[in-house]
Amino acid sequence: MSAVYDCSLPEARTDGLAAAANAVRSSRLVVMPTDTVYGIGADAFDAGAVRALLHAKNRGPDMPVGVLVGSWSTVDGLVLGMPPQARSLMEAFWPGDLSLVLPHAPSLQWDLGTTRGTVMLRMPLHPVALELLREVGPMAVSSANVSGQPPASTAQEAQDQLGTSVDVYLDGGPIEDARPSSIVDLTGSEPKLLRAGAVSAEAISEVLGVPVTTPS
Numbered sequence: 001m002s003a004v005y006d007c008s009l010p011e012a013r014t015d016g017l018a019a020a021a022n023a024v025r026s027s028r029l030v031v032m033p034t035d036t037v038y039g040i041g042a043d044a045f046d047a048g049a050v051r052a053l054l055h056a057k058n059r060g061p062d063m064p065v066g067v068l069v070g071s072w073s074t075v076d077g078l079v080l081g082m083p084p085q086a087r088s089l090m091e092a093f094w095p096g097d098l099s100l101v102l103p104h105a106p107s108l109q110w111d112l113g114t115t116r117g118t119v120m121l122r123m124p125l126h127p128v129a130l131e132l133l134r135e136v137g138p139m140a141v142s143s144a145n146v147s148g149q150p151p152a153s154t155a156q157e158a159q160d161q162l163g164t165s166v167d168v169y170l171d172g173g174p175i176e177d178a179r180p181s182s183i184v185d186l187t188g189s190e191p192k193l194l195r196a197g198a199v200s201a202e203a204i205s206e207v208l209g210v211p212v213t214t215p216s
Contacts, residue, residue, distance in 0.1 A: 004155065004169040007033070007128050016170050017131055023167045024136045029053055031144045031158045032132055033172030034068070035125040036097050036181050036198060037151040038144040038158045040166060041068070043136065047111040050140045054113065056165035059147040064113030065140040066099055066120035070133030075121055078138065080105050085208055086186050092207045095125040097198035101185040112140055118187055128172045143180070153178035184212065 005016025020030040024042065027049040031040050040056060042049035044067050053065060069075060072090055076082060080103040089098060104119035112119065124130065133139060143151040144158035144166075152158035155171035182197035184204060192213040193201050205211045 002159065002164050002166055002169060004159065004171055007170050007172045013128070013170075016168065017128070017135065020132055020168045020170055021135045024049075024132075024139065027052075028167040029056060029165060030132075030168040030170065031152075031155060031162065031166050032129050032141075032170045033126050033155070033175065034129050034141075035095075035175075037153060037175055037178045038155060039068070039129070039141040040144040040158070040162060041139040041141040044112070044138040044140040045108075045110050050110075050112060052165070053140060053142065056162055057142060057145070057147050059142075061111075061113035063147075064115045064120070065142050066122060067112070067138050068129065068133055068141045069121060069123050069138050070130050072123065074138060078105055078108065078119060078121065079103060083186055085191060088207050089184065089204065090123075092203075093199055094123040095130065096123070097125070097179070097181040098122065098204070099181045099183045099195075101183065101187055101194065103187055110140075118185075120183065122181055126172065128170055132170070151178060151180065 005012045007013040042053045099120050099122040101120045145151050146161045153175040155169045180197045182199040183195040185192040185194050201214050
């Protein structure tokens with residue numbers, strides 16, 4: 001049976017974060033609020049837990065899972081070098097609603113799906129998410145919904161879709177402006193906007209000093 005914790009109450013938030021951390025360390029799934037939509041998460045380095053996450057969403061490995069981090073410094077150990085463009089975008093928009101696709105460090109033992117040697121990284125601007133990430137480390141996180149269904153903007157909406165496949169639900173209240181993050185691919189010779197989301201192409205181009213290729 002799933003446990004739901006109301007993170008607006010200090011004691012429940014403390015208990016919920018402890019339960020969520022224990023679940024992540026035990027290869028189980030949690031749902032947590034972020035600054036964009038609610039996310040379903042697992043230990044990024046636990047291949048079995050990531051497969052369970054994809055199964056809960058009814059999604060295959062051809063749609064790989066991104067990784068949320070709790071600090072900028074964490075990224076250095078996850079990627080194959082840090083290009084200046086990535087650093088500039090992190091300084092401008094992190095924590096926040098911009099995801100960056102970068103080549104991942106080849107030494108990492110993880111299976112996030114068919115990533116072709118890349119990883120999508122983001123540092124969310126939400127205190128509950130950040131506290132959990134700083135406790136357990138990088139987490140594989142996707143929107144807390146069944147594939148093809150609307151993203152969840154409340155913990156109840158996530159629970160209605162994912163049910164008992166998730167052990168712990170952290171209820172941080174409704175996400176007022178539930179929009180997905182923008183995704184910028186920095187693995188090629190030019191930055192490419194893979195998904196237009198909360199951060200505009202114009203804002204990204206202004207930081208980089210060059211236009212970004214936008215989705216057709």
